[in-house]
Amino acid sequence: MFRPLIFFIGLRYTRAKRRTQFISFITLTSVLGIALGVTALIAVLSVMNGFEAELRERILGMTAHSTISGRFGQLENWQTLAERTRKLPHVEGVAPFTQGQVMINAxxxxxxxxxxxxxxxxxxxxxxxxxxxxxxxxSDLKSGEFGIVLGIELAHYLGVGVGEKLTVITPQVNSTPAGILPRLKRFTVVGTFQVGMYEYDRNMAMIHLDDAGKLFRIEPAVSGLRLKLDDLFNAPVITQDLADALGDDYRVSDWTKAHSNFFRAVQTEKRAMFIILLLIVAVAAFNIVSTLVMVVTDKRGDIAILKTQGLSDLAVMGIFIVLGCVIGSIGTLLGTAGGVLLALNVETIVPAIEKAFGIHFMAADVYYISEVPSKLSWVDVYWIAGMAFVLSLLATLYPAWQASRINPAEVLRYE
Incomplete structure (x- = not known):
């Protein structure tokens, strides 16, 4: 009997009479506050997901998913190991490499x-x-020709272009009659690359493997093998399986170790942003407290009459919990819909705003990522909507409890 009555009265209180227009205005602001908070939270987290995905794609475009190196830093007879590794599960590609720190002079x-x-x-x-x-x-890198490919920023800094010469200075030294001198080698620039990450565009150069072996005096050995896996997000597990299969003679590492600090910082920033924006939702949700307190004050007479007719304290609490949940649900649904639409159309909306106002949020000559990316995560949407609803529900408890404590005798004494 009481359950339909509770919902009926709770829903009825959402509609305003003339004398409660102000309460309805406060209710509307609570709904809009929750909706705006949820919209902002979904949109911002989607943009942060987009930036993280863009950075991960650019970093992993240059970084191996997994790397195999010798126990003492070099791999002998790498061709045999490459063939063996290529046949292992989850390995899609294998490539040898030799690397070292050098000074480049132009x-x-x-x-x-x-x-x-x-x-x-x-x-x-x-x-x-x-x-x-x-x-x-x-393919312009050919064995014995000592060609070099530079990152675009490194080429600009050195002031060299294709066809020009530069000198590579290695940490190894030569003993000569004049004393100990560093090893120098002239190279010809045969190309430049730009991946959109300063770390690589400014600080990386590539030469042919045979030339690197001669330069660092390790040929025919190499520094290691770089692997491409079929599931980069499962790289730690696959890498451990590879290490078990190859034995203790090799060291196997994955990309999460090489860039763990960077991606951990991104995750920390996302969590901090989630908490900050969730506080906005919490402020809007707890506006429901003031709304319900005013409704309780306005409906004291109605509550007293209902209680004299047998309505229990728990049922009275239920009425105002229903009212608060309706407000919270409407705000959450509107915010979720708005956030999803905004997140899915950020890459269209931002250029339109830039064109309309003649501004650039991320100038191409300053930022490597000049467009605002967005990647909607439905898991984030579910979490945000759930948290907004829970906060709305919590905000109803105190006013509902206050309503259940109303004494009919005191309220109706002068009626």
Missing amino acids: DRQVSGSMLQGILPEYEANVSEVAAHMTQGQL
Whole structure:
């Protein structure tokens, strides 16, 4: 009997009479506050997901999903190991590499750089650098010709272009009659690449694997093998399986270890942003408290009459919990719909705003990511909607409890 009555009265109180227009206005602001908070939270987290995905894609376009190196830093007879590794589960591509820190000199400019020796025909199996060449091709790196491919920012800093010469200085030294001198080698620039990450565009250069072996004096050995896996997000588990299969003679690591601090920082920032924006939703949700307190004050006579007719304290609480949940549900649903629509159309809305007002949120000459990306996560949407509803529900408890404590005798004494 009471359950339909509770819902009927609770829903009835959502509609205003003339004398309660102010209460309805406060109710409307509570709904809009929750809706705006939920919309902002979904949109911001989607944009942060988009930036994280964009950064991960660019980083992993240059970084191997997994790396195999020798126990003492070098791999002998890497061809046999590459064939063995290629046959293991989850491995889609294998490429050898030799790398080391060098100084690069061009005219009067000098810059430290990570020099990586590669086999052009293998490199496309594990990285996307070939697709980001701005000048030349990776295939222009030929054994014995000592060609070099530079990151675009490094090339600009050194002031060199395709066809020009530069000098690579290695940490190894030569003993000469004049004393101990560093090893120098002249290279010819055969190409440049741009992946959109300063770490690589400014600090990386590539040469042929054979030339790297001669330069660092480790040929025919290499520094290791780079692997491409079929599931990069499961790289830690797959890497452990590879390590078990290859034995203790090799060290196997994955990309999560190489970039763990970076992605951990991104996750921490997302959590902090979630908490900050959730506080906005909480403020809007707890506006329901003031709304319900005013409704309780306005309906004291109605509550007293209902209680004299046998309505229990628990049922009175139920009426105002229903009222608060309706307000919270409407705000949450509106906010969720608005947030999802905004998140799915950020990449259209932002350029339209930039064009209309003649501004650029992320100028291409300043930021490597010049567009605002967005990646909607339905898990985030469910969490945000759930938290908003729970906060709305919690906000109803105190006013509902106050309503249940009304004494009919005191209220109706002067009626």
